[in-house]
Amino acid sequence: MATVTTEAAGTPVTDVEHEQSFLRKYVFSTDHKVIGVQFLITSLLFLLFGGLLALLIRWQIAAPGEPIPLIGGLFPEAMAPSGIMLPEFYNSLVTMHGTFMVFFAIMPLLVGVFANFLIPLQIGARDMAFPRLNMASFWLAFAAGLIMLAGFLVEGGAAGAGWTSYAPLSANPEYTGVSLGQQLWCVSLVVLGLSSIAGSVNYITTVINNRAEGMTWFRLPLSVWSLFITAILALLALPILSGAVIMLLFDQTLGTQFFLQSGGGQPLLWQHLFWFFGHPEVYILILPAMGIASEVIANGSRKPIFGYKSMVFAMVAISFLGFIVWGHHMFQSGMNPTLGTSFMISTLVIAVPSAIKTFNWMGTMWRGNIQLRTSNLFGIGFVMLFVIGGLSGIYMASTPVDVYIHDTYYIVAHIHYVLFGGSLFAIFAGIYYWFPKMFGRMMSETVGKIHFALTFVFFNLAFLPMHEVGLGGMMRRIYDASNYQYLQDMQGLNEFISWSALGLFLVGLIFAGNFIYGMLWGEEAEANPWNANTLEWQTPSPAKHGNWVTLPTVYHGAYEYSHPEVSDKDWLAQNERPEVVTPYEGEPEGAGSTDVAPAGAG
Amino acid sequence: MDWTLPPNLAAGRMAIDETYYIILVLTAIAFVLVEAGILWFMFRYRNREADYVHGNNTAEIIWTAIPAIAMVWLGIHSGGIWSEIKGDSAPDDAFELGVTARQFEWMITYPGADSELGTADDFTLRNDVRIPVDRAVSVKLHTEDVIHSFFLPFMRVKQDAVPGMTTRTWFEAAETGDFQLACAELCGLGHYRMSASVAVLPADSFSTWYQTRAKEAAAEADSSFWTETPPNTPETVSGLPDDYGTAESGGEGSGEHQ
Numbered sequence: 026m027a028t029v030t031t032e033a034a035g036t037p038v039t040d041v042e043h044e045q046s047f048l049r050k051y052v053f054s055t056d057h058k059v060i061g062v063q064f065l066i067t068s069l070l071f072l073l074f075g076g077l078l079a080l081l082i083r084w085q086i087a088a089p090g091e092p093i094p095l096i097g098g099l100f101p102e103a104m105a106p107s108g109i110m111l112p113e114f115y116n117s118l119v120t121m122h123g124t125f126m127v128f129f130a131i132m133p134l135l136v137g138v139f140a141n142f143l144i145p146l147q148i149g150a151r152d153m154a155f156p157r158l159n160m161a162s163f164w165l166a167f168a169a170g171l172i173m174l175a176g177f178l179v180e181g182g183a184a185g186a187g188w189t190s191y192a193p194l195s196a197n198p199e200y201t202g203v204s205l206g207q208q209l210w211c212v213s214l215v216v217l218g219l220s221s222i223a224g225s226v227n228y229i230t231t232v233i234n235n236r237a238e239g240m241t242w243f244r245l246p247l248s249v250w251s252l253f254i255t256a257i258l259a260l261l262a263l264p265i266l267s268g269a270v271i272m273l274l275f276d277q278t279l280g281t282q283f284f285l286q287s288g289g290g291q292p293l294l295w296q297h298l299f300w301f302f303g304h305p306e307v308y309i310l311i312l313p314a315m316g317i318a319s320e321v322i323a324n325g326s327r328k329p330i331f332g333y334k335s336m337v338f339a340m341v342a343i344s345f346l347g348f349i350v351w352g353h354h355m356f357q358s359g360m361n362p363t364l365g366t367s368f369m370i371s372t373l374v375i376a377v378p379s380a381i382k383t384f385n386w387m388g389t390m391w392r393g394n395i396q397l398r399t400s401n402l403f404g405i406g407f408v409m410l411f412v413i414g415g416l417s418g419i420y421m422a423s424t425p426v427d428v429y430i431h432d433t434y435y436i437v438a439h440i441h442y443v444l445f446g447g448s449l450f451a452i453f454a455g456i457y458y459w460f461p462k463m464f465g466r467m468m469s470e471t472v473g474k475i476h477f478a479l480t481f482v483f484f485n486l487a488f489l490p491m492h493e494v495g496l497g498g499m500m501r502r503i504y505d506a507s508n509y510q511y512l513q514d515m516q517g518l519n520e521f522i523s524w525s526a527l528g529l530f531l532v533g534l535i536f537a538g539n540f541i542y543g544m545l546w547g548e549e550a551e552a553n554p555w556n557a558n559t560l561e562w563q564t565p566s567p568a569k570h571g572n573w574v575t576l577p578t579v580y581h582g583a584y585e586y587s588h589p590e591v592s593d594k595d596w597l598a599q600n601e602r603p604e605v606v607t608p609y610e611g612e613p614e615g616a617g618s619t620d621v622a623p624a625g626a627g
Numbered sequence: 628m629d630w631t632l633p634p635n636l637a638a639g640r641m642a643i644d645e646t647y648y649i650i651l652v653l654t655a656i657a658f659v660l661v662e663a664g665i666l667w668f669m670f671r672y673r674n675r676e677a678d679y680v681h682g683n684n685t686a687e688i689i690w691t692a693i694p695a696i697a698m699v700w701l702g703i704h705s706g707g708i709w710s711e712i713k714g715d716s717a718p719d720d721a722f723e724l725g726v727t728a729r730q731f732e733w734m735i736t737y738p739g740a741d742s743e744l745g746t747a748d749d750f751t752l753r754n755d756v757r758i759p760v761d762r763a764v765s766v767k768l769h770t771e772d773v774i775h776s777f778f779l780p781f782m783r784v785k786q787d788a789v790p791g792m793t794t795r796t797w798f799e800a801a802e803t804g805d806f807q808l809a810c811a812e813l814c815g816l817g818h819y820r821m822s823a824s825v826a827v828l829p830a831d832s833f834s835t836w837y838q839t840r841a842k843e844a845a846a847e848a849d850s851s852f853w854t855e856t857p858p859n860t861p862e863t864v865s866g867l868p869d870d871y872g873t874a875e876s877g878g879e880g881s882g883e884h885q
């Protein structure tokens with residue numbers, strides 16, 4: 026196998042490209058870039074699957090009790106006899122849509138893909154600190170995904186207690202009729218937790234130990250900062266989920282009563298544990314998106330990121346506050362009103378660092394030279410839609426308003442503005458931006474722009490009206506709303522949302538086409554097609570095994586765009602010689618001088 | 628897009644709607660500023676030489692302080708309303724209802740002639756809530772199985788029923804009419820049809836109905852809800868619609884989960 030060690034800077038590595046078997050190179054690879062691409066392809070497939078589940082859900086909402094068109098006949102009796110969906114199957118769909126999107130699509134797309142691909146390249150390292158642990162992390166995640174999928178194949182169907190799996194509904198199979206599926210849900214998440222912990226340890230260690238010479242903390246690209254903070258969040262939060270899920274599994278199988286009131290257990294304990302993990306999880310799902318957006322917007326505005334340190338401190342603040350807001354999911358659970366008020370205040374305060382970040386992105390665009398390339402369009406789209414998701418969060422943070430909108434479609438609209446409009450838009454931005462580095466080829470910019478425009482339109486058509494449905498009082502996870510008189514006149518809107526969701530799904534296929542075409546037949550990419558400063562662009566596209574012939578030395582921050590002393594171009598790579606320019610006053614010590622302070626020992 | 632809330636028919640719950648509209652105004656301002664700003668920058672700052680600027684501390688302070696003040700103010704404002712809604716503040720003369728949720732129905736226990744819950748003359752109706760207008764109703768919530776949530780959209784009431792806990796909520800209907808009680812928390816395959824009828828009656832017709840019913844109940848005082856399974860009274864309203872081919876044992880009450 027590749028034994029590329031981290032020689033001292035300047036020592037050329039001769040055998041970066043020596044022979045590897047196919048299995049070693051593409052399947053059981055320890056190369057962080059290959060692992061990143063493995064995560065990318067599997068998570069995109071799970072994203073597609075999650076989207077299909079969403080379409081089935083939307084069919085049932087738009088046409089309750091009518092046979093599913095085209096594929097209705099394919100479902101077994103236990104799911105949809107003669108194509109008509111059963112309520113228990115609907116509950117499984119709702120549960121698995123949430124589970125797959127959160128745990129197997131968005132989270133690995135952000136963390137698995139970008140932490141793996143970007144961290145070593147952007148900090149100037151040859152690989153992760155623990156490459157084999159990294160490989161284990163991918164294969165554990167992959168196994169967890171298969172275990173989760175298996176839920177659909179076992180007797181009783183897939184888990185059906187919601188992606189939040191509230192006890193005691195989830196704890197006792199008598200309540201749902203699902204027993205094996207519910208257990209597989211637990212086992213899968215325990216395995217995924219192991220993957221995530223292994224990954225996090227690796228990312229944290231790598232960022233602390235393996236930064237190139239001169240890569241001080243405040244020269245790190247914001248993408249690395251965001252992934253570093255995310256890894257810390259994941260390391261602290263995922264074990265809580267694992268523990269809770271193991272307890273739930275014991276309740277289901279061994280007769281323990283942690284969450285079952287009948288044996289002296291406490292159903293609300295599950296909610297506390299789940300959301301103590303779950304709210305930091307929300308930030309695990311948004312911080313890397315913020316990091317990606319910062320990269321593409323600064324690059325796409327040809328301007329230094331506005332308020333670099335504010336951006337870093339805002340992320341630190343978000344992740345700290347993220348651990349003390351979990352009770353906002355439980356306002357209606359009968360908690361003491363004073364406790365509710367304190368959770369409300371912490372939740373409202375978390376809006377402040379999000380606002381700071383938004384204004385700084387705007388500040389970055391302000392007086393820039395904005396390039397409307399696909400990555401930047403998705404980056405700007407991310408800001409525009411994340412703002413809506415952030416603002417709608419204020420409504421449910423306010424406890425009195427939450428009384429009304431809690432557990433309604435307003436919440437569903439909110440979470441999709443955050444996770445689709447926010448996270449997924451940033452993921453698309455990241456894929457368009459780093460695709461050349463990953464595959465050595467370009468995706469089509471024209472098709473990319475069409476993909477962006479249609480996604481933006483259909484996304485808003487699907488999810489903006491959902492706020493209205495929620496304000497009308499429609500509950501979440503309702504198999505058939507026709508039982509409620511007051512929901513009747515919302516049916517037209519629900520049908521409209523379903524059509525828009527179908528449109529959104531089909532637009533996703535444009536992306537799939539562009540991705541596959543680009544990978545196989547796309548135009549060959551230059552090393553630095555976006556004229557970017559960060560280190561990964563100073564290697565060939567695609568980057569070779571071991572990343573660098575000579576380890577880079579870093580002289581500047583990541584955002585020295587349009588520097589007035591650089592005459593022939595509007596960018597300045599982080600590893601370009603310092604005598605070109607005088608450092609800007611906010612630079613950390615050692616900046617711009619030839620005797621660069623070495624960063625944390627390698 | 629309609630951003631207004633549906634009619635609020637509860638007395639003393641207007642503060643929820645008012646807070647909603649305050650937030651609507653605040654967020655609308657932020658929304659317009661940010662989105663218009665972004666669109667303007669996208670249009671204005673093209674094909675030019677970008678400025679070389681790393682940030683501005685005054686700007687940072689301003690856009691930290693303004694949202695911070697707004698959020699803290701909103702928190703304090705909301706907190707006051709919240710403790711009024713969820714605190715133990717039901718008026719003393721409130722009409723008391725016992726509500727027990729179970730998969731997938733609401734058992735409503737009325738206090739009977741002595742106006743006190745938990746006595747022998749209580750009577751219980753299935754999926755049938757009848758309450759007087761203009762009088763506070765205090766609800767004592769229980770559940771026999773999983774978590775359910777007591778949701779009266781037009782009264783702006785939502786409260787979870789949690790196994791092993793008694794949760795309480797109260798409200799006062801300001802208008803007569805027929806409404807629906809919904810379950811807002813996923814509670815199993817019948818969650819979608821776990822509704823009850825809610826009749827808000829004028830004071831006189833409510834007391835006529837209530838006294839007749841209470842007298843009957845007193846006569847058969849041994850059928851108390853608190854000791855036995857509830858009786859299937861003639862008033863029992865079946866809220867069950869067609870189910871789409873689910874395998875259910877047709878029994879009232881328990882037996883829906885196999």
Ligand SMILES: [Cu+2]
Pocket residue numbers: 303304307350351353354
């Ligand atoms: Cu939360």
Ligand SMILES: [Cu+2]
Pocket residue numbers: 775776810811812813814815817818819821
């Ligand atoms: Cu329910």
